[in-house]
Amino acid sequence: MKQIFIGGIGNILLGDDGAGPYVAHLLESRYDFDAGVEVADLGTPALDLIDRLCGKDAVILIDSIDTDLAPGTVVLYRKAEIMRQAPAARMDPHSPALVDALYSAELFGVAPEEVLLIGIQARGFEPGCNLSAPVKASLDRSIAEVLRELDRLGAGYRCRKHPADTAVWWASEAKSEVAFGH
Amino acid sequence: MAKRITIDPITRIEGHLRIDVEVDNNAVSNAWASCTMWRGIEKILRGRDPRDAWMFTQRFCGVCTTVHAMASVRSVEDALKLEIPPNAQYIRNLILIAHALHDHIVHFYQLSALDWVDILQIPKADPAATSKLAESLSPWTGNSRNQFKAAQDRVNAVAASGQLGIFMNGYWGHPAMRLSPEVNLLAFSHYVQALEFQRKALQVVGLLGSKTPHIQNLTVGGVANAIDLDSAAALNMDRLETIRVLLDEVVQFVNQVYLVDVCAIAAMYPEWFKIGKGVTNYLAVPDLPLDSAGTAYDLPGGYILNGNLAGVHPFKTAADKEFRNAVTEDVTHAYYQGDKPLHPWSGETEPEFTGWNGDQKYSWVKAPRFAGQPMQVGPLSQILVGYAQGHPLTRKYAELAIGKIEAVGGIHVTPDMLHSTLGRHAARAIRAGMLAELAQKHLQLLTDNIAKGDLTVHNPPVFSGEAEGVGTHEAPRGTLSHWVVVKDAKIKNYQAVVPSTWNASPRDASGAHGPYEASLLHTPLARPEEPLEVLRTVHSFDPCMACACHAFDPSGRRIARVKVL
Numbered sequence: 001m002k003q004i005f006i007g008g009i010g011n012i013l014l015g016d017d018g019a020g021p022y023v024a025h026l027l028e029s030r031y032d033f034d035a036g037v038e039v040a041d042l043g044t045p046a047l048d049l050i051d052r053l054c055g056k057d058a059v060i061l062i063d064s065i066d067t068d069l070a071p072g073t074v075v076l077y078r079k080a081e082i083m084r085q086a087p088a089a090r091m092d093p094h095s096p097a098l099v100d101a102l103y104s105a106e107l108f109g110v111a112p113e114e115v116l117l118i119g120i121q122a123r124g125f126e127p128g129c130n131l132s133a134p135v136k137a138s139l140d141r142s143i144a145e146v147l148r149e150l151d152r153l154g155a156g157y158r159c160r161k162h163p164a165d166t167a168v169w170w171a172s173e174a175k176s177e178v179a180f181g182h
Numbered sequence: 183m184a185k186r187i188t189i190d191p192i193t194r195i196e197g198h199l200r201i202d203v204e205v206d207n208n209a210v211s212n213a214w215a216s217c218t219m220w221r222g223i224e225k226i227l228r229g230r231d232p233r234d235a236w237m238f239t240q241r242f243c244g245v246c247t248t249v250h251a252m253a254s255v256r257s258v259e260d261a262l263k264l265e266i267p268p269n270a271q272y273i274r275n276l277i278l279i280a281h282a283l284h285d286h287i288v289h290f291y292q293l294s295a296l297d298w299v300d301i302l303q304i305p306k307a308d309p310a311a312t313s314k315l316a317e318s319l320s321p322w323t324g325n326s327r328n329q330f331k332a333a334q335d336r337v338n339a340v341a342a343s344g345q346l347g348i349f350m351n352g353y354w355g356h357p358a359m360r361l362s363p364e365v366n367l368l369a370f371s372h373y374v375q376a377l378e379f380q381r382k383a384l385q386v387v388g389l390l391g392s393k394t395p396h397i398q399n400l401t402v403g404g405v406a407n408a409i410d411l412d413s414a415a416a417l418n419m420d421r422l423e424t425i426r427v428l429l430d431e432v433v434q435f436v437n438q439v440y441l442v443d444v445c446a447i448a449a450m451y452p453e454w455f456k457i458g459k460g461v462t463n464y465l466a467v468p469d470l471p472l473d474s475a476g477t478a479y480d481l482p483g484g485y486i487l488n489g490n491l492a493g494v495h496p497f498k499t500a501a502d503k504e505f506r507n508a509v510t511e512d513v514t515h516a517y518y519q520g521d522k523p524l525h526p527w528s529g530e531t532e533p534e535f536t537g538w539n540g541d542q543k544y545s546w547v548k549a550p551r552f553a554g555q556p557m558q559v560g561p562l563s564q565i566l567v568g569y570a571q572g573h574p575l576t577r578k579y580a581e582l583a584i585g586k587i588e589a590v591g592g593i594h595v596t597p598d599m600l601h602s603t604l605g606r607h608a609a610r611a612i613r614a615g616m617l618a619e620l621a622q623k624h625l626q627l628l629t630d631n632i633a634k635g636d637l638t639v640h641n642p643p644v645f646s647g648e649a650e651g652v653g654t655h656e657a658p659r660g661t662l663s664h665w666v667v668v669k670d671a672k673i674k675n676y677q678a679v680v681p682s683t684w685n686a687s688p689r690d691a692s693g694a695h696g697p698y699e700a701s702l703l704h705t706p707l708a709r710p711e712e713p714l715e716v717l718r719t720v721h722s723f724d725p726c727m728a729c730a731c732h733a734f735d736p737s738g739r740r741i742a743r744v745k746v747l
Contacts, residue, residue: 013223013241043395044244047292048284051381103348107336108374127223129238170238 001036002057004155005112006146009063009098011044012170016071016122016135020062022168023118023142029164030143034156049101050108058114058153060146061098064135065119072121072134074141079115114153118145129170184211187713199686199725202540203702203716210705210716215686215698216538216545224531227676232258232668233402233643235676239664240396242678245726247395248281248387249657250678253664258402258643260501261651261668265474267638270404272628273417275470275480276425277390277397278655279621283432284383285658285724286561286614287440290607291376294721297714298447299369300359301349304337307363316368319446319590322438324375325368333371357708358715361450369447372439379435382428389425390417404640409632422629429625433618444611445583448604449591458603458719460701462489463555464563465684467663468500469656470620472627476500480620481656482576484567485552489601494570500654509663509679511548515688523551523691526665526677527650545688549696550679558697559660559684560723562600562609569597579615583608603701606722645671657681659724685723698723 008024010017021041028039042052053059065075083106085099098117105111120142123132131139150157184204204212223242227235235258240251252274259266266274309330316325340347353359361369384394390407391397399406410416448454468483476499484496497505510523519532536543549556557563568576584595587608599605648669655662660681667675687696695703698720705715 011241011244013226013238040393041396042244043241043247045395046245047288048380048384048395050377051384054377054381100348107340107348108377109336127226129226170241 001034002153002155003055004037004058004060004150004153005052005056006037006039006060007042007052007062008040009042009045009061012129013127014125015128015130016120016132017064017125018129018170019064019120019122019131019135019139019142022131022171023062023120023139023146025167026139026143027146029167030160031147031157032160033150037150037155037157047101047104049098050104053101053105053112054108054110056112058116058149059112060116060118060149062118062120062142062146063098064122064125066125067119067121069121070134071123071132072138074138074145075119075121076145077117077119079112082115082117116145116149118142131171185710187710187716199720200538201698201702201716201720203713205707205710208707208710210702210707213695213699213702214540214544214688215547215696215720216688217547217686224676224678227673230673231671232261232645232666232673235666235673236400236402237396239678242680243726244395246281246285246657246659248277248391248397249655249662250664251397251400252278253653253655253657253662253678254666255400255402256500256653256655257651257664257666258653258668259651260653261649261666262402262643262645264403264641264643266471266476267404267636267641268474268631269407269409269628269636270639271471271474272624272631273390273399273405273407273639275624276621276628277387278470279617279624280383280386280390280429280432282617282658283436283614283621284380284387286610286617287376287380287383287436289610289658289724290440290444291373293724294607294718295369295373295443295447296349296352297718297721298359298451299361299366299373300354300356301337301352301366301370302341302354303359303361303363303366304334304370305341305363307334307367309334309367312364312367312371315364319586320438320442322442324371324439330367330371333374334367336374337370353712353714356712356714358718361447365446365450369443372443375439376435379432379439383432386425386428386432389421389428401640402643404638407639409637409639411632422625422632426622426625429621433621436614436618441579441583441611441615442586444607445586446590448608449587449593451604452591452593454604454718455593455595455599455602457705457715458606458701458722459601460699460703461556461558461695461697462601463487463552463557464566465552465557465559465661466564466567467502467505467654467656467661468497469654470624471500480575480623481564481616482568482571482573483564483656483661484571485557486563486566486570487555489598491566491570491597494567496567496571501652505552505654505663506652508553509550510554511550511677511679512690513548514691515543516545516548517543518548523554526652526663526679527667527675529665529675529677531677545686547683547686547688549687549690550684551690556687556690556694556696556700557684559681560606560609561613561658561660562606563660564656565609565612566597566600575616575619576612579612579619582615583612603719603722606724610724648674659726660684682723682726686725698725 008020236254468479
């Protein structure tokens with residue numbers, strides 16, 4: 001049985017940066033997965049990401065991205081593209097993130113063979129617990145990409161008849177919050 | 183003519199710490215520390231239920247999740263004058279200790295060792311000689327010739343591939359790197375082994391907190407762990423035993439590897455006990471409460487002014503009256519509105535970005551002050567405050583470390599020499615030794631208390647009217663305090679004064695430097711265009727610019743920039 005890890009990355013307090021955790025919670029509420037498939041909201045991990053990657057056959061990560069594309073655009077990156085980047089100089093523990101974790105895992109001989117990063121273009125990262133409309137509208141596309149990847153990897157999942165509580169607790173009472181800069 | 187050097191994360195992605203130094207005759211003549219990202223997350227909390235605040239605050243920072251959760255529940259409990267059942271105190275303490283052990287190990291091996299260890303010297307090392315040296319220092323079972331040979335082979339393979347990978351950014355071959363090939367190999371081999379033990383420490387957090395990185399078991403008034411020795415789903419003897427085994431392994435790694443490596447490397451860089459002094463006002467809060475009301479603690483707190491250890495002022499409680507009254511934040515040089523220092527309960531966070539200007543505003547970090555003074559926080563503060571009070575556990579591990587450094591390098595480290603870059607590293611290792619011993623103690627306290635038949639984990643909170651509270655935690659990076667004003671069961675104001683804010687503080691209205699800035703003054707630089715020495719001192723504080731936003735930048739521009747003007 002393949003060991004597959006699905007992780008949502010981002011800060012739920014910083015607007016569209018919360019897209020990754022949002023997707024992770026939606027996946028957990030809507031689907032039952034085969035044993036061997038683990039789903040987690042990782043928040044904003046640093047080097048502990050290595051522990052999550054270690055010994056997995058495949059890793060699917062969902063994270064916000066910061067490019068010139070239109071907000072809500074979903075872009076897929078594979079391992080080779082991610083590792084084309086240089087690791088960051090380590091000024092503080094946040095600096096060594098995904099790229100460094102993959103490089104470290106490679107060095108230690110425990111890196112996953114397959115990595116898919118599903119990037120969601122953000123509109124903004126201002127403090128606030130809500131996603132922007134274009135990012136929220138794109139979440140189903142990201143979920144579909146996760147499922148397509150599971151199909152490709154031969155891992156099973158079943159749609160629940162009655163979705164569990166979405167557990168996106170942070171957005172539920174944030175309606176009164178006016179994000180800075182808007 | 184002074185040269186200006188800027189070390190700056192080039193994009194807004196993860197690192198947010200920027201350091202500017204002026205260099206004159208190959209020594210730092212002036213310094214500025216700044217945070218490049220706005221930190222206004224506290225505003226999100228206004229109007230919310232105080233019982234939920236911890237779930238939001240633990241998202242402030244992906245590295246220190248649990249510490250912000252803990253300080254938050256403590257702030258509300260302080261406002262409500264709510265006592266905590268002993269089981270809940272012990273469970274919280276165990277989570278805090280396990281997290282801190284994880285964090286200290288990660289800091290030394292993953293985040294700062296490569297400031298001192300030259301990877302490219304490793305191919306020259308003799309694995310047999312490395313093993314002999316390592317075995318003379320420690321009974322650790324991971325010090326065989328074959329293990330060092332395997333570690334060396336990994337580095338050789340990376341070097342042969344022409345792709346340095348994770349080691350792409352090091353200042354290899356820098357004249358300030360001075361370890362023998364064997365010591366470089368020893369440290370690298372332990373860097374690889376450290377991964378396993380930092381993971382085990384996190385497993386303890388997960389077993390008690392139900393999830394990592396975001397624990398789920400806190401509640402205002404205690405914890406939500408069900409304790410039932412006969413239930414497989416609850417905290418039972420099996421789970422306590424699993425935790426004990428994991429902790430024992432981590433404890434062994436701390437005592438036989440981490441503490442030894444820090445002392446051995448420190449012994450080979452004696453001049454770094456004279457560099458990086460900076461602000462010698464130290465602040466630490468008592469932590470690891472031993473009773474419901476918080477009248478006795480396993481970690482002592484207090485403050486020291488101007489390096490005067492004999493004049494140490496102890497704090498009796500984690501929310502000591504003197505601490506409650508003395509903290510203010512100054513925004514003279516920070517990008518916020520305001521013209522006078524404010525106490526956190528009346529703190530404001532209204533941004534006023536004006537661009538970097540070293541004479542005016544230059545940082546998103548406010549300048550916290552204690553009785554008007556800049557304070558250094560972190561393991562060094564805690565160790566000095568404890569040592570000065572004659573705290574037996576602090577003295578035990580401090581003397582152990584001092585003895586090891588003397589045995590390896592023949593240098594007698596006096597408490598005065600701890601006001602330094604290496605002093606901060608040594609203090610963190612000393613603290614890890616203390617925490618390792620305390621981990622086993624608090625697990626025993628919990629087990630014994632449960633065995634007596636006490637299964638209580640929670641006292642329900644009762645809200646009425648308006649109240650102010652402060653929740654403190656002596657976190658891995660130092661004194662953390664959350665300040666809450668609760669009115670009619672809603673949050674009226676919330677401020678977090680985090681350890682890196684104390685240490686990365688900009689100048690205040692009087693022009694006094696913050697600890698990072700002051701510690702860099704007079705630092706000699708062998709090659710100003712490769713400011714390894716600046717990184718050594720900044721890293722010794724274990725900086726963490728919390729509030730990191732984590733977007734992935736596919737353009738790959740994320741390399742920290744060193745700019746020499």
